[in-house]
Amino acid sequence: MKLLTGNDLPTGDVVWWTGSGWSRHLADAADVGANGEAVARAEEGARRVNGPYVIDATPSPEGPRPAHIKDRIRALGPTVRPDLTLKPADPDAGAWVI
Amino acid sequence: MYRYDEYDQGIVDARVDEFRDQVARRLSGQLTEDQFKPLRLMNGLYLQLHAYMLRVAVPYGTLDSRQMRMLGHIARKYDRGYGHFTTRQNIQYNWIKLLDAPDILAELATVEMHAIQTSGNCIRNISSDQFAGAAADEVTDPRPWAELIRQWSTFHPEFSYLPRKFKIAVIAADEDRAAMRLHDIGIQLVSRDGQVGARIFVGGGMGRTPMIAPEIRDFVPADDLMSYLEACLRVYNRYGRRDNIYKARIKILLHEIGADEYRRQVEEEFALVKQLGIDPPATELERISAMFAPPPFDANASAEVDRSDPDFAVWLDQNTRAHKQPGYAIVTISLKPVGGIPGDASADQIDVMADLAQRYSADELRVTHAQNIVLPHVRIADLAAVWQTLTEAGLAEANLDLISDIIACPGLDYCSLANARSIPVAQKIATRFASPERQRDLGELKLKISGCINACGHHHAGHIGILGVDRKGTENFQLLLGGSGAEDVSLGKITGPGFSEDGVVDAIERVTDRYLAVRTEGERFLDTYRRVGMEPFKEAIYG
Numbered sequence: 200m201k202l203l204t205g206n207d208l209p210t211g212d213v214v215w216w217t218g219s220g221w222s223r224h225l226a227d228a229a230d231v232g233a234n235g236e237a238v239a240r241a242e243e244g245a246r247r248v249n250g251p252y253v254i255d256a257t258p259s260p261e262g263p264r265p266a267h268i269k270d271r272i273r274a275l276g277p278t279v280r281p282d283l284t285l286k287p288a289d290p291d292a293g294a295w296v297i
Numbered sequence: 298m299y300r301y302d303e304y305d306q307g308i309v310d311a312r313v314d315e316f317r318d319q320v321a322r323r324l325s326g327q328l329t330e331d332q333f334k335p336l337r338l339m340n341g342l343y344l345q346l347h348a349y350m351l352r353v354a355v356p357y358g359t360l361d362s363r364q365m366r367m368l369g370h371i372a373r374k375y376d377r378g379y380g381h382f383t384t385r386q387n388i389q390y391n392w393i394k395l396l397d398a399p400d401i402l403a404e405l406a407t408v409e410m411h412a413i414q415t416s417g418n419c420i421r422n423i424s425s426d427q428f429a430g431a432a433a434d435e436v437t438d439p440r441p442w443a444e445l446i447r448q449w450s451t452f453h454p455e456f457s458y459l460p461r462k463f464k465i466a467v468i469a470a471d472e473d474r475a476a477m478r479l480h481d482i483g484i485q486l487v488s489r490d491g492q493v494g495a496r497i498f499v500g501g502g503m504g505r506t507p508m509i510a511p512e513i514r515d516f517v518p519a520d521d522l523m524s525y526l527e528a529c530l531r532v533y534n535r536y537g538r539r540d541n542i543y544k545a546r547i548k549i550l551l552h553e554i555g556a557d558e559y560r561r562q563v564e565e566e567f568a569l570v571k572q573l574g575i576d577p578p579a580t581e582l583e584r585i586s587a588m589f590a591p592p593p594f595d596a597n598a599s600a601e602v603d604r605s606d607p608d609f610a611v612w613l614d615q616n617t618r619a620h621k622q623p624g625y626a627i628v629t630i631s632l633k634p635v636g637g638i639p640g641d642a643s644a645d646q647i648d649v650m651a652d653l654a655q656r657y658s659a660d661e662l663r664v665t666h667a668q669n670i671v672l673p674h675v676r677i678a679d680l681a682a683v684w685q686t687l688t689e690a691g692l693a694e695a696n697l698d699l700i701s702d703i704i705a706c707p708g709l710d711y712c713s714l715a716n717a718r719s720i721p722v723a724q725k726i727a728t729r730f731a732s733p734e735r736q737r738d739l740g741e742l743k744l745k746i747s748g749c750i751n752a753c754g755h756h757h758a759g760h761i762g763i764l765g766v767d768r769k770g771t772e773n774f775q776l777l778l779g780g781s782g783a784e785d786v787s788l789g790k791i792t793g794p795g796f797s798e799d800g801v802v803d804a805i806e807r808v809t810d811r812y813l814a815v816r817t818e819g820e821r822f823l824d825t826y827r828r829v830g831m832e833p834f835k836e837a838i839y840g
Binding site for chain 2: 206210213249250266267268276280283
């Protein structure tokens, strides 16, 4: 599957395209298929996202899993600061990245 | 400490206003990201993995307590309660909002700080010896010279769009504590016939093509220095490779045309530049130097110290250095707790260090290129009180220059350029070698980790270096041995095939075990490596 990701323009937060808008949570990400680049251009033009790009991912019961470790770290947060990730209550959340 | 005059404050305040307008135009859509990116980078604002990252300049690594408290305030108010001290003696914040950036710069300007020259293809923040003004071995305090170069370089119209970024270091001692010869220009102040002048080294650097700077001039008198630097930069600006980012640094130019030809061209240019009258009068260096006058030392300060607490005694031996003034010491605060993140400090810890500087160190702090903090002027009689406070704040790790005093870049946990995570490797190594006795037995061992070929973690200059690479989507770590950023400068060599994260920790242990087995009396790891070569270590690592 293909996902579209980028950073929120005013805050810099990592965001994922849901099909109708942007979410901070990877679990909300939608498969953009072949439309990623077109959506990216439109959303960037509308100043709703900064630096959007399409990535490969695989579907799983827990949600999409980005193919590259860099995007898994973006999705979660720094592996060395579990308290600053999107799952601060789960000290082992970083294991998902590896 | 240098203090802004009206002109300094004016240009910093004007820059804040200008950037506030640029941010507003970006958010309203008047600027595209392609238009805005070079503008934000000129103000130290990057876009990294999780958010915008702001790099704040700390010229030649010198701060006072008021400035340090501001850094803590920014961490607390605009970031997530911490900052990361960098290998260019700066600090960066990892969770900045674009919306907040103008306000942050405005707050910094109130304490004579900014984020200028922390990004882009300009002359970057000038770095220097963290012991400047306190070290017994310096011929003069290098910071007035660094400040003079800072003033010359800031917004220099010819050098704001160089082929590539440009880094200058200034030292004034034979012991090189600033990796001077691994800079685009390294300057060592020396004394000749009673006059202070500059030895000039050009074309050093790390990155994907590491090189040690050759000496270009053995002595440039003080009143020629700006003209000479101008000539060095002009030759680079004229011939530097703008067509290929990987060949754009001055080290490549030096390599391609040779040091002799570069020197010839610089001398030719210097003869022209000297006529332009850009060198400031001697009174300007004197004016700046007056602001760096030594603090009023107590001539009767006692050199006695009670070493009865064994933990204090270990810290004393490891983290303090001799001061030029009897009765005083230089304290290095380690930001490398075992299992911690090298270079990170919480807002509360930053405040503690500011308080200590104000109370015990003539209101001065220094950021080191090894990502630690220095209190340069502490009375020996006050060391126990300083240590006690540091202990309570989690800042009393007694590991300066030991294997756990690791330089590590932010790596893939934060950096969009990185290929691998640096910090977890540093944490695992520090944990493996956590025993203080074991670390001290190993002695001086500088371990440096970079998460990509750009070498922000100085892996080429580590006695042991680690380079993280991406091998088909998996993190892999190459091991290097034999580097040094000090006066015995050398570049590390790769041992062989790389390792997994755990594998590289095991490999380092095999290296240190072999070192312990073959070292002779008094040899550091680096000395042993240089004596016996790579082979015994390769055998230990790969069998």
